[in-house]
Amino acid sequence: MITNRQRALRRLRHNPIAVIGGLMVISVILAAIFAPFVAPFPSHAGAVVDFRHRHAPPDALHWMGTDNVGRDILSRVIFGYRVSLTLVAGVLGVAMPFGVILGMAAGYFRGRTEFIIMRLTDIMLAMPPLVMALAITAILTPDLGNAMIAITALWWTWHCRLIYRVTSAIVTEDFIEAARLSGASHTHILLREILPNCMAAISVKTTLDAGFVILFGATLSFLGLGVQPPTPDLGTMVSTGAQFLPDQWWEAVMPGLGVLYAILGFNLLGDGLRDMLDVEIG
Amino acid sequence: MTALLEIDNLSVGFTRDGETTDVVRDLSMRVEQGARVAVIGESGSGKTVTMKTILGTLPPNGRVLGGAIRFDGQDLLTLAPRDRDRLKGTDISIIHQDPLAAFNPVFRIGTQMDDVLRYADARLGQPSSAADRGDRITTVLRQVQLQDPARVRHSYPFELSGGMRQRVLIGMALLHRPKLLIADEPGTALDVTTQDEILRLLDDLVAAQNLTLVLVTHNLAVVRQNADYVYVMQHGRLMEHGLVRQVFDAPQSTYTRQLIAAIPPLYGAGVTAQSGRGTAKLIELAAAAKHFAAPKRWFAKPPPSVMAVRDVSLVINRGDCFGIAGESGSGKTTVARMIMGLLAATAGKVEIGGRDIASLRRDPAFRRRIQMVYQNPASSLNPKRTVAQMLAVPLAFAGDTAHPRRVAELLAQVELPPEFARRYPHELSGGQKQRVAIARALAVRPEILVLDEPTSALDVSVQKTIVDLLLSLREQLDLTYVFISHDLSLMRNFCNRIAVMWRGMLAEQGQTDDVFDRPVHPYTRALIAAVPVLTEAEAARKPQITLAERRAVLASTVE
Numbered sequence: 143m144i145t146n147r148q149r150a151l152r153r154l155r156h157n158p159i160a161v162i163g164g165l166m167v168i169s170v171i172l173a174a175i176f177a178p179f180v181a182p183f184p185s186h187a188g189a190v191v192d193f194r195h196r197h198a199p200p201d202a203l204h205w206m207g208t209d210n211v212g213r214d215i216l217s218r219v220i221f222g223y224r225v226s227l228t229l230v231a232g233v234l235g236v237a238m239p240f241g242v243i244l245g246m247a248a249g250y251f252r253g254r255t256e257f258i259i260m261r262l263t264d265i266m267l268a269m270p271p272l273v274m275a276l277a278i279t280a281i282l283t284p285d286l287g288n289a290m291i292a293i294t295a296l297w298w299t300w301h302c303r304l305i306y307r308v309t310s311a312i313v314t315e316d317f318i319e320a321a322r323l324s325g326a327s328h329t330h331i332l333l334r335e336i337l338p339n340c341m342a343a344i345s346v347k348t349t350l351d352a353g354f355v356i357l358f359g360a361t362l363s364f365l366g367l368g369v370q371p372p373t374p375d376l377g378t379m380v381s382t383g384a385q386f387l388p389d390q391w392w393e394a395v396m397p398g399l400g401v402l403y404a405i406l407g408f409n410l411l412g413d414g415l416r417d418m419l420d421v422e423i424g
Numbered sequence: 425m426t427a428l429l430e431i432d433n434l435s436v437g438f439t440r441d442g443e444t445t446d447v448v449r450d451l452s453m454r455v456e457q458g459a460r461v462a463v464i465g466e467s468g469s470g471k472t473v474t475m476k477t478i479l480g481t482l483p484p485n486g487r488v489l490g491g492a493i494r495f496d497g498q499d500l501l502t503l504a505p506r507d508r509d510r511l512k513g514t515d516i517s518i519i520h521q522d523p524l525a526a527f528n529p530v531f532r533i534g535t536q537m538d539d540v541l542r543y544a545d546a547r548l549g550q551p552s553s554a555a556d557r558g559d560r561i562t563t564v565l566r567q568v569q570l571q572d573p574a575r576v577r578h579s580y581p582f583e584l585s586g587g588m589r590q591r592v593l594i595g596m597a598l599l600h601r602p603k604l605l606i607a608d609e610p611g612t613a614l615d616v617t618t619q620d621e622i623l624r625l626l627d628d629l630v631a632a633q634n635l636t637l638v639l640v641t642h643n644l645a646v647v648r649q650n651a652d653y654v655y656v657m658q659h660g661r662l663m664e665h666g667l668v669r670q671v672f673d674a675p676q677s678t679y680t681r682q683l684i685a686a687i688p689p690l691y692g693a694g695v696t697a698q699s700g701r702g703t704a705k706l707i708e709l710a711a712a713a714k715h716f717a718a719p720k721r722w723f724a725k726p727p728p729s730v731m732a733v734r735d736v737s738l739v740i741n742r743g744d745c746f747g748i749a750g751e752s753g754s755g756k757t758t759v760a761r762m763i764m765g766l767l768a769a770t771a772g773k774v775e776i777g778g779r780d781i782a783s784l785r786r787d788p789a790f791r792r793r794i795q796m797v798y799q800n801p802a803s804s805l806n807p808k809r810t811v812a813q814m815l816a817v818p819l820a821f822a823g824d825t826a827h828p829r830r831v832a833e834l835l836a837q838v839e840l841p842p843e844f845a846r847r848y849p850h851e852l853s854g855g856q857k858q859r860v861a862i863a864r865a866l867a868v869r870p871e872i873l874v875l876d877e878p879t880s881a882l883d884v885s886v887q888k889t890i891v892d893l894l895l896s897l898r899e900q901l902d903l904t905y906v907f908i909s910h911d912l913s914l915m916r917n918f919c920n921r922i923a924v925m926w927r928g929m930l931a932e933q934g935q936t937d938d939v940f941d942r943p944v945h946p947y948t949r950a951l952i953a954a955v956p957v958l959t960e961a962e963a964a965r966k967p968q969i970t971l972a973e974r975r976a977v978l979a980s981t982v983e
Binding site: 153326339 | 441442764766788791792795796798799800803804805806807808809813817818820821822861864865867868
């Protein structure tokens, strides 16, 4: 007899893309956690100025070159991951459970509950996300916390829709009625019968979303609405570096590659998980 | 006689997650020109895989590991892909099992048939005109006895009944006058009367056009009616082969013997008649009816409601095993759900133990008295919960505190070892899953079990073990069964009383023996007559009814 876990591991081995994605994600996470030890110039994460080395192209000392005040870009990218991952954790940590709970409630209770939740979702989805985020961060002060609030306010809708669809399919299965007939409460049915069957979809969706949250966060800070200097942020770095294109191309391109690396990692891992867990994501 | 199809020591394997398992092993088979050959086996026997290998439609992870297939003098496995494609749908044709899944829902039947024909003609290098193809399609639709070919051609798949779709599929397979016709479980998805029509049609066509037929099925009775030679497969191996009569009269392998023994007889000495236990009334339906209101529409008059069940009156006594028989759409499941209190009757009354069910529906004490076992254990067991977890819910509901002991007790009752408590549904076979579902229903110590086709998703040999288990549980626990089924042979051996439903009404009810020996209602007679049976003796004792009579009954409007 072969267990689910063994089967999943075996599928993982036959899915090198997912393994590569997983390694990329792990490298990003480890780099962020141990940034002070990994970064070649940890002090460059702050307001340091080294005009002797400003605008230095990539070389053996500065693998990604230096920026307009002479700070090592690689070090700042590594510290930038801290901001990105904090954003991911904050946004998905709130949006995901919120969306999952609402989606399950809508799919399970149907009727008026379903109508209210799903129409609210439709309304939220009809708003252009960037404009919404701009509005929210403009009203509040632009910083990491508010960027997080802005993104979260929009993000839960996607989880809600997905889980609503998964739940609607599960409630038609006989085991839900059987549970009800054998005296199970709504809470039991939602948490013990339905939720475990949503976990595959949730984990794939969350992994794929992590990349998109990083991208969205970078977009906001590119527009000056996210993390404020001198805290290193990938979006801000691209935006600053863009002033020096095309001559000092590395100042925009390198942080851009940093964003790309992280997003690609999450996407590859998410796709791999989807194949492994055999789930459909809208 | 020359062999049209010859299979020598064929082995086929499937690779999954880096591991290859062989699903067909050393299979040899010989189909002569003009023969009617059946391949019989239960799920996992490799019969469908063999057919796919012949057609060259194995999925990408399937691979031929050895052996040879010769068709009409050519070696199919070494043939160039182009030449092989040329045979598909022309010299070798298949009738698919599922009459709905075989069609693309967004195209008209005529268009889909025309596509098949046009591509086949192109493959053969004989391009044809649209008018010519239209004529050929009309001819073939007439051959499969569809009354109005023009209308069928202009219909979308959903506009046709299951029987009509199956006829179209047969027609599609015949478009190119195949030398070899493979029929994969023809009519299995259909009602018994429709299945009988389809099988007769197939037989007539094979005789009229002198086709060579390979019939793939799990149903022994169908083999007896529609084939002359049979191959019996199990776990990818050939167990036995021979003339149908010889194999049925004197089976050589134990497996074939088991298979034949597992089939409940309709008539004769083999029937195990069940008896009731007194006349204490437990469940009563009096003129019960159920209408389903169509959903409300905006800005339009609401469509009329659907009468699922009307005027059903029946009494089920304590200790009865009461069968409700009927084809799809007859209302049998609606009646069962009314008895369960899952649906409220629109009119009339439903009483359990003398109390109206409307007042009982929300009463937990009542919920514990009546439980249900579902048709498909794959859907009725939560894939993410272990057996012990599944049993814990009803045990808590029944106020049982000594869980581990009761879990073991319940598993023992359904004849499963106690270690199974830790297993997940995917670690269980179909029969074992259904045993767990029964254990879950028994956990609250109910007095009534509603069994909704509890064995129809299982193989025949497994079906027998589940039926035997249910019969012994009825003795031990003094249970009353309401048994919903379309399988009359099974009900004959399982129920002491039976009600036949037709179009939402009771056609007939009575003691099982009476209903089978002296059916009164014309529909009951038609239904019993359509049941495929294993022996001539049984066929002779079925109600004798001509095809024309049956069609008249089925086409009649409500009296």
